[in-house]
Amino acid sequence: xxxxxxxxxxxxxEGAIVQINCTYQTSGFNGLFWYQQHAGEAPTFLSYNVLxxxxxxxxxSSFLSRSKGYSYLLLKELQMKDSASYxxxxxxxxxxxxxxxxAGTKLIIKP
Amino acid sequence: GAxxxxxxxxxVTEKGKDVELRCDPISGHTALYWYRQSLGQGLEFLIYFQGxxxxxxxxxxxxxxxxxxTGGSVSTLTIQxxxxxxxxxxxxxxxxxxxxxxxxxxxxxxxxL
Numbered sequence: 001x002x003x004x005x006x007x008x009x010x011x012x013x014e015g016a017i018v019q020i021n022c023t024y025q026t027s028g029f030n031g032l033f034w035y036q037q038h039a040g041e042a043p044t045f046l047s048y049n050v051l052x053x054x055x056x057x058x059x060x061s062s063f064l065s066r067s068k069g070y071s072y073l074l075l076k077e078l079q080m081k082d083s084a085s086y087x088x089x090x091x092x093x094x095x096x097x098x099x100x101x102x103a104g105t106k107l108i109i110k111p
Numbered sequence: 112g113a114x115x116x117x118x119x120x121x122x123v124t125e126k127g128k129d130v131e132l133r134c135d136p137i138s139g140h141t142a143l144y145w146y147r148q149s150l151g152q153g154l155e156f157l158i159y160f161q162g163x164x165x166x167x168x169x170x171x172x173x174x175x176x177x178x179x180x181t182g183g184s185v186s187t188l189t190i191q192x193x194x195x196x197x198x199x200x201x202x203x204x205x206x207x208x209x210x211x212x213x214x215x216x217x218x219x220x221x222x223x224l
Contacts, residue, residue, distance in 0.1 A: 004153065008151075033212075035215075041217060042115070042202065042215035042216055042217045042218060043154075043202070043215045044215070045212050045213070045214070048212065087153070087154070089154070091210075097142065097144075097159060097161070097206075097209050097210065098156055098159070098167075099154075099156065099213070100153075101146075101153035101154040101155075102153050103151060103152055103153045104153065
């Protein structure tokens with residue numbers, strides 16, 4: 001079967017750093033996405049990893065290890081507006097369009 | 112430019128009624144996806160359209176669910192004889208081509224009483 005695991009909820013302090021982990025067991029792998037979703041809003045694209053290593057984009061970085069079936073999203077210099085759910089999704093399948101989604105990690109930022 | 116739009120934003124219906132949900136993808140995007148998001152669950156793939164190809168309906172949970180895409184643009188998701196377990200947020204996404212990043216609409220929150 002297909003399985004993606006993320007922590008349900010995390011709490012962090014404004015200005016700090018937080019790492020959100022995602023582990024996956026899927027029948028195939030052709031890339032991993034991170035999306036941000038504020039309450040009541042649409043998911044918005046954050047990052048995409050297909051090769052091992054770290055991708056940095058401003059305050060956000062994403063890491064992938066295909067051999068371990070593991071990724072993390074690193075958020076630096078946390079701001080209150082970063083309070084949201086963070087969704088991990090893996091592209092699988094021969095057609096290369098189907099995404100398997102984790103349930104998301106709700107990140108709460110405290111002052 | 113305009114993003115993906117969906118209507119209605121909220122829909123309350125009675126069990127057994129039919130509902131239609133609409134999605135307007137980003138202009139020029141050839142791929143369109145429907146997902147369902149239930150509280151505390153990951154996004155559940157429903158159906159995928161790519162250009163003029165036959166849609167991938169493998170994610171539709173039952174034959175009460177159907178979708179069409181007219182003229183390669185606007186899509187309608189229809190749920191017949193709604194059940195309470197159909198209550199969820201229905202999200203539409205589009206991408207420029209297959210394998211490209213998916214951009215989501217704001218969703219339709221469906222509540223079946």
